[in-house]
Amino acid sequence: MTIWLSTGLIFTFAAIVFTLFRYGNMRCEGVSPAHPLVFTAILFTSGLDVGLIMFPLTEFGTYADVTANPEYGLTNPLAIEFGFWGFLIWGFYFLTCFYFCVLEPKFRFFEISIVKFLNNLVIIGTCAFTAYLLFSNLPWYLSDVADKEGARYVFGSIVLVVIGIAAFSSTDIKYVKILSVGSSLLFFTLMFFLWLVSFQENNSFSDSLNTLGLVSGYFANIEKFILPINDYHEFYLYWWFAWSIMIGQFTARFVGGMKTYQVMIAMIIVPSIPIALWFTILYQYHQNEWPITNIMNWSMVFVGVTFVINSLDSLIRLYTDNLGFTVERFGRLKYWLGNSIVLSLLTIAFQSDFIEIQWIGALVILIYFACFFYIVTNKNKSRNFLSN
Numbered sequence: 001m002t003i004w005l006s007t008g009l010i011f012t013f014a015a016i017v018f019t020l021f022r023y024g025n026m027r028c029e030g031v032s033p034a035h036p037l038v039f040t041a042i043l044f045t046s047g048l049d050v051g052l053i054m055f056p057l058t059e060f061g062t063y064a065d066v067t068a069n070p071e072y073g074l075t076n077p078l079a080i081e082f083g084f085w086g087f088l089i090w091g092f093y094f095l096t097c098f099y100f101c102v103l104e105p106k107f108r109f110f111e112i113s114i115v116k117f118l119n120n121l122v123i124i125g126t127c128a129f130t131a132y133l134l135f136s137n138l139p140w141y142l143s144d145v146a147d148k149e150g151a152r153y154v155f156g157s158i159v160l161v162v163i164g165i166a167a168f169s170s171t172d173i174k175y176v177k178i179l180s181v182g183s184s185l186l187f188f189t190l191m192f193f194l195w196l197v198s199f200q201e202n203n204s205f206s207d208s209l210n211t212l213g214l215v216s217g218y219f220a221n222i223e224k225f226i227l228p229i230n231d232y233h234e235f236y237l238y239w240w241f242a243w244s245i246m247i248g249q250f251t252a253r254f255v256g257g258m259k260t261y262q263v264m265i266a267m268i269i270v271p272s273i274p275i276a277l278w279f280t281i282l283y284q285y286h287q288n289e290w291p292i293t294n295i296m297n298w299s300m301v302f303v304g305v306t307f308v309i310n311s312l313d314s315l316i317r318l319y320t321d322n323l324g325f326t327v328e329r330f331g332r333l334k335y336w337l338g339n340s341i342v343l344s345l346l347t348i349a350f351q352s353d354f355i356e357i358q359w360i361g362a363l364v365i366l367i368y369f370a371c372f373f374y375i376v377t378n379k380n381k382s383r384n385f386l387s388n
Contacts, residue, residue, distance in 0.1 A: 001358060005237055006227050008365035011372070013226060016091045019098055024261040028101045033256035036266060038177060043093070043251050044271050045183040045307060046314040050130070053187075053304035054137040056081050056279055060286040062232075071230045078283040079217030083225040084236045085279070086272040087218070092240055094267040096248020099371075101255050101263075109374050110249075116322060118367060123246045123319040125360045127312055128346030134308050135159045135351065141297045141304075160344060162305055166312030167339040170320065171327045179313060183306045188274065190303045194281050194296065201290045211287075212280045238361030245364055250318045312343070 034042070062069065063077035072080055104110060110119055138155045139146035145154055169179055195208070218225065228234040255263060285292060316339050320326060327335045350357075 001238075001362065002228060002234060004362055004365060005234055005241075008241065008368060009227060009237065011368065012092060012095060013088075015372075016095050019095060020261060020264060023098075023102070024259070026102065026260045027257060028098065028255045028260055028263055029257045030101055030253040030255040032253045034177070034254040036256060036258065038181065039251070039254045039256060040266055040270055041184040042177065042180040042254055042314070043247075043267060044274070045180045045187075045310040046247060046250060050134045050137060050304040050308045052085060052275070052278070053300050053307060054133075054141060056282045057286060057292070058137075058140055060283060069230070074224055074229075075217035075221050076214045078211065078214040078279055079221070081279050081283070082215050082272075082276055083218045083222075084233065086275040087268060088222060088225060089237070089240045090268045090271055091264075092244035093247045093251065094264050096244050097252045097255065097263060097267060098248075098260060100249045100252035102260075103375070104252075107375055107378060109371050112374075115367065115370070118363060119245060119249075120319045120322050122242065122360055122364055122367075123315050123322075124342065125346060126242045126246065126357070127315045127319075128343050129242070129350050129357050129360070130308055130311050130315075131159050131163055131343060131347040132350035134162060134304065135347065137304075138301065141301050144294070158305070159347065160340075162308050163312065163343050163347070164336070164340050166309045167316055167336045167343070169309060169313035170316035170339070171332055171335060179306070179310050183303075183310045186303050186306055187278075190299055191274070191278050191281060193299065194285070197296070198281065198284060198290065201288065203284060203288075208280065208284065211284050212276065214283070215276045215280070235358065238358040241361035241364045242357055245367060246315055246318055250314050316343075 059081060060077045063072045063080045066073040074080075075083075100110075109115060135155055135158075138158065139151065142155075145151050148154075195203075198208075225233075228237055251267075258266065284290070320335070320339065325335065325338065330338070
């Protein structure tokens with residue numbers, strides 16, 4: 001699995017460099033162009049899930065333990081966390097967004113029956129994995145609830161409600177846009193709230209800047225994050241691959257006439273800034289052992305839930321459009337009920353280890369290679385495109 005992943009990573013980063021070098025000034029516009037701020041909000045909230053909110057506080061300690069995990073000694077825990085979530089790996093989304101905005105209308109690779117089937121399988125499976133992550137992380141953040149009898153049923157009910165809300169939100173694209181902007185505002189409000197509270201623990205603006213500076217450890221060692229550091233990093237990279245095609249396919253429709261290099265900036269650099277700021281704040285809490293109050297926990301859970309809803313409704317909208325399982329065709333009730341049941345059952349499958357996200361990521365890499373082979377062997381269309 002590591003060799004397969006490494007091959008996919010090398011191919012992907014090479015394709016990104018080629019795309020920027022050859023088509024950096026090409027104008028890109030989707031079928032539903034949106035304002036750049038709306039596009040960025042849709043990308044940020046659809047391209048991330050509950051892990052951004054809930055994972056860091058559970059992971060900083062592991063990254064700091066270089067005795068048990070010497071591979072993490074390459075830089076500080078904040079830089080490693082950022083490396084697993086920011087900058088370079090957002091290039092996956094940029095590459096697939098460019099493909100679906102510019103190339104797919106010409107080559108129509110994803111209209112091939114078997115490819116369409118596999119693509120939708122990936123989308124549905126990743127949706128369920130997102131719901132599973134929410135379920136598996138709720139006990140850590142809501143420890144008071146987790147200690148009570150029947151906690152699993154409470155957490156399970158929360159996940160089912162989230163799936164139901166996401167399925168309903170996906171019934172109209174306007175809900176997706178509103179929720180994307182709303183989720184972004186909630187995230188920035190949460191970040192500002194935790195930062196303000198930190199001053200009660202003798203934090204200072206200079207302390208925050210000094211901690212933020214630790215992110216530079218990622219850029220000083222960026223080449224070491226291109227290939228998997230260990231099995232856990234490998235899990236992350238497969239996870240990003242699993243998301244990449246569907247996020248690119250979904251966000252491509254909202255590109256509003258930007259040039260390719262501008263799309264790259266919007267999809268790689270812009271999202272990395274709030275991620276770095278958010279991780280900096282959380283790392284200060286971890287490093288200084290500042291208390292995380294109940295209101296903070298519940299606030300993070302609430303924002304994490306909105307991220308899950310936003311991710312799920314975007315992806316549900318995508319695979320239902322691909323499959324023709326639309327509200328117009330089946331009605332709102334059947335549409336909502338069908339999606340809710342399918343995703344709930346698949347979430348249970350992830351919980352029982354019947355499915356693993358690494359398998360989905362490996363399948364996506366296979367689709368990458370198949371798409372490339374299809375393009376280079378389709379000589380007439382390739383020649384016409386390359387000559388533009």
